[in-house]
Amino acid sequence: MTGDGAHPVPDSGSPPLPRDPFALAALLLAIDPTGLRGVVLEGPTGPAPELWAGRFRELLPGRPPWRRVPTGITVDRLVGGVDLAATLALGRRVLLPGVLAQADRGVVVLPSAERLPPEVASPLLEACDRGRIRIEREGISDDLPARVAVVALDEAREGEAPTPEALRDRLAFLLPLPPRWTPEGLEGWNSAHIGTARALLADIELPDSLLRQLTVQADGPEGPVSLRPLLHALRAARALAALCASNPLPSETLARIAGALVLSPRGFPLPEEADGAESEDSGDQSSPPPQEPDSEAPGSEPAPPEPATREAPFAPPPAADSAATPSTAPGSDSPPPTGSEDDVPGSLLLPAEIARALLPEGLLEGSRTRGRSIRAAPGTRGGGELTRSHERGRRVGAEAGTPGRGRRLDLPATLRAAAPWQAVRRREAGATDGAAPIHLRIERSDLHVQRRVRSATRRTIFTVDASGSQALRRLGEVKGAVELLLADAYRRREEVALVVFRNREAHIVLPPTRSLTRAKRLLRGLVGGGGTPLARGLETAAGLATEATRSGTRPRIILLSDGRPNVDREGRGGRSLARSDAMAMARHLGASGVPLMVLDTSARGEPFLNELAEQMGTRAHHLPYADARGIRRAVSHDAEAHP
Template sequence: MSDGAAIWADAMIAAALAAIDPGAASVLLRAGAGPVREQWLDLLRELISSTTAVRKLPPSISEDRLLGGLDLAATLQAGRPVMQRGLLAEADGGVLIAVMAERIAPSTIAHLTAALDTGSISIERDGLSLRAPARFGLIALDEGIDDERVSPALADRLACHLDFGAVARADLGESLFKSTDIAAARELLPQVRLSDAAIAALTTTAVVLGIDSLRAPLLACRVARIAAALDGGTDVAESHIACAARLVLAPRATRLPATEDDADSNDAPEPRDDQPESEEDHSNDGPLEDRVLEAAQAAIPADLLKRLQDERAARTRASSAGRQGTAQKAPQRGRPIGSRRGEWRAGARLNVLETLRAAAPWQPLRRRTQPAGKSSRLIVHKDDIRITRFKQRSGTTTIFVVDASGSSALQRLAEVKGAVELLLAECYVRRDEVALIAFRGKGAELLLPPTRSLTRAKRSLAGLPGGGGTPLSAAIFAATELALAVKAKGQAPTIVLMTDGRANVARDGGGRSEAEAEALVAAKQLALTGIPVVLVDSSPRPQDKAARLAGAMQARYVALPHADAARLSQAIMAQAGRG
């Protein structure tokens, strides 16, 4: 059986487990949109009972729609506060399918995890109190590409983790289960017993695989019980424990178990005299913990260590991107610029005049359609509600990254300093903030954090020495980190990189070839942030290396051979869109 076929077989088992007990066997599925994922979802819907509601959870859902709150239109029409139920309360006893789960807002993640932990939601706002049960199963669809991942807090609460990256359409097989099997397993599940030996085997396997979360072995125990019920038994057997290890523990592994060659032969367990005869027959196969570990190890990807390194780096970048406010909400303060149709929710400002103006033409018709004996002075529908729009100017921070290495110092460092001073004066007039990073020798140094002080900026620039190697990658990484921090504060950063592109010092001390490759990697990562960059080739003649670097970071490339400080300043201003 190929790897893809084996993964699909486990995926069908996971679908059956989720259909039996959605709350205990929730699923995290990493797969792009396509026939493989759709066939698995169709299988899940077929196995789920017709009485079980299946709802979709969009990534951009509002808090009022998620939790519930005051229904403004119904409140105005009824003349008393009317609460509307949120999606989590509506999904009680059913299944939620979270589409693009890797893009769910952190606030939504917090509410989801709280509901999964407590099985209920609680609202205390708008002068109303609402408590409702919210026991549901969650199917999180991770459609992330490259660095995007589902929140670790949410992934930790989902039992079965599946990855369809290696599954092709040729690997898809017929369903192994029917809806009658699911119904029989539901009735049998309360009678299933889990032995202490099974609990010890799953817990030991989690420890050996480097799983720190306490939820993982708990979820594995629940999955083992559901697998036993699906198999028609009331006792959890070794095959059910192995199934739980493959679906729950193996995808969470953070290290590979030690091989027999690494283990001390003196540590082998000795047989006990009081061991039952039936257990001695299995002694040649090793303890139950070892057999469960072998089953989990067989499901661990071969490139586990590389994937762990990539995911760790991705989480670091994702946390920075999450703080940078790439999906900032519309401003809630500033200069009013009209109104728009929308929902009145927390943070939004209701435009009462425009709401009444939108509802006024429809009052005669709405009064005629009112039930007999019911009168209302004002009938406002949901489509009448208008929200005030605001326009707010965000500050701009220009981050100057100056090459002060030997190659630049011997050629054009004085002209670069003059251009930066002119740009600093322009920024001072607009009351924008500026920052200064210089790189030479073995690393990059933040000489001036974001400030509006022109005097401090000129003083830092005047004392900038030249000479040494060109640690270009260190400078790009430092500029990216600073720009993301600026963006997290709600400001708009722009990076102006002045260099000849001749990297010769890597961050680990490597030579020219390593430094150039590392600089291109750093440039591509900077391009992913979407931060505008202007690369000024400060060499007397345009360099191919500088042009390739600008292409990698999707920057505006400015080559100004023999240009003075004034022309250099004008070119940067024009390329940045400010001229």
């Protein structure tokens, strides 16, 4: 049916709107995929994300492009580059569009979005912002359309970094999908319904009151962190208005539902809080709550209680004769009605319930970070510092160079560099058509090697005092703590090394390794006794740290000692010389910038270790009664504070 003969209006017999906010988000995104930009599906690997994506794909009219970005994709495959076969055939550079350009006016599915490397995230952000992708590489310059919607599958576990905040900010919906989610409420909905709503989308006009209501919700004490969530909420409200054109919703209800779907998962106030309802729960604060506009003067009859429909799980459907046609419906000149949650159709959840479904448990009451998605805490990005490598790591491109000394030949890049010159080189070599078989001529200037990056490996160097004084007190506890710390380092795929000093020498009992079994075996055979050559132990640990730095590994030294040196660097006895040499080595380590941790394992605390730690630029942790697990906790807390 049509509203005024010119604009199609959804049939009044259309399926009811879904009660499930995840299903409702799929409908809205299908109506305006390039405007809403996409969705982040948060949850563990399982059938639910694939089920949501598959149902969303079925809703899209016209079978648009659907591209799945492989994990570990390179920039040239994502953006575009030289078409090697066509270039060899034509003798000139021919562009091969990447995944983003191939998915123009379609959808890009991004698995393991929490592991998205920066070089892959950057083109995605450009496509979201511009709807186009600029190619400037390998002698090719072009600007291709890339109007895509992104379905990012965020499988980050608790404590892990989520999808990059820059990408989350550009996508409208952040959906914490339950592991056993099913598409309830989408029965009967198909691409024909979505196509009809799309036809109405351009004619939807949102009133200024809706914009003001969403702006109040998205505003913070210092203004909005980003305007994108507000724009997403406006587009979601417009898509919802197009979906409900045959039974229009009041503008206030549109704003509440759009705010619950888009703004609440980003930590903005819930819809009830945006219009002052939060003040009702703040009577115990030091400042009195603001007076409600309908409050009665003293002595008058109390105002009637708020209707129970606000507390009910679902609001009843509005009466058929009370549904006014807002200006959001094409061809209507009547002003938009103002409404409340009483105007929400019975098939829909209340806005507060939508927000509760999309917020992690325990975050409805309490502080929030306005404008920043809940899971994306500041500074939680990536898997540590990256370092360049030619031998191992993630391939991020190629560069001109000669293979050898660990540098691997990048054959595709080499062929792409040589392809445009083949006709010229054959002519220079005197070859003519039919005179000799055509073959590829590669010169030294064409050679390219792989460019890779990898997470900088950390090497933890345990420097353990096994002298007689330590053995009499706490060597057993120290051995247990080191064994636990070795297991922690193994789980983080860190290298571990063990330096033991006793008598007059320091020995590398365990060279840098990732073998947990070997480390435990050597540690259990550790015996104590003899003098305390602390300076020799620090010197040996400093040597291992220097080797680690030269190889691109980040070292960390953990010293466990009772702080009673009595053997100097030359192996001579004497407490005064031993302390002087230990202080000199401490100053050397402090100047090197290597992270250090000093654990005082003495019974009453040794002042000398405080002085030693001060020269190293750190402090000593006195653990008089801590067992092996207590020592382990101290080390773990220090690692978190100084990553």
